[in-house]
Amino acid sequence: NAGVTQTPKFRVLKTGQSMTLLCAQDMNHEYMYWYRQDPGMGLRLIHYSVGEGTTAKGEVPDGYNVSRLKKQNFLLGLESAAPSQTSVYFCASREDTPGNTIYFGEGSWLTVV
């Protein structure tokens, strides 16, 4: 039961470097999401997708890009990392049934120095 898998789990970047976080889900969910979690801020939505080939901005999209080329994968990119992007990133996918349970990955800890 893989569920939602995120890679990498930990990464340290220098300011200005780029990187991509990969999220994969094996539940055939249409909806996928990227959140960031910061102390005292709760969970904030970065971008989301309602199906293959679609993406939309969430609450805090600036500095991030996403792609959903395959239904099972949702990539989050940082083109030029900044210290303000130091955070824990969570990917999630959602059932397409009433009740809308969301399933989360285990998180990716990113530090930008």
Added chain:
Amino acid sequence: GDSVTQMEGPVTLSEEAFLTINCTYTATGYPSLFWYVQYPGEGLQLLLKATKADDKGSNKGFEATYRKETTSFHLEKGSVQVSDSAVYFCALPNSGNTPLVFGKGTRLSVIA
């Protein structure tokens, strides 16, 4: 828009104490309501949910009743354990395609 307000804590309890974490919501209609739990170093996982008014969700000794009169979904447990130490999030679905709206989380620490 839809929103969730929950007590922010932190909450520190002794083992076997009674737990209540308050959650109130603002929403159109009667959406499903959720409690998620995040253990240290892990992602969020669904703890329990209620899909309609007056429903009671329960799991692992935790309970929450969907009360439309008070627009609340308070989380309760009769006797907490050290292993319950975690951050608890109340949530409800947003409208359209956007996902759940989360409260800011309540950190619970249970000491032996």
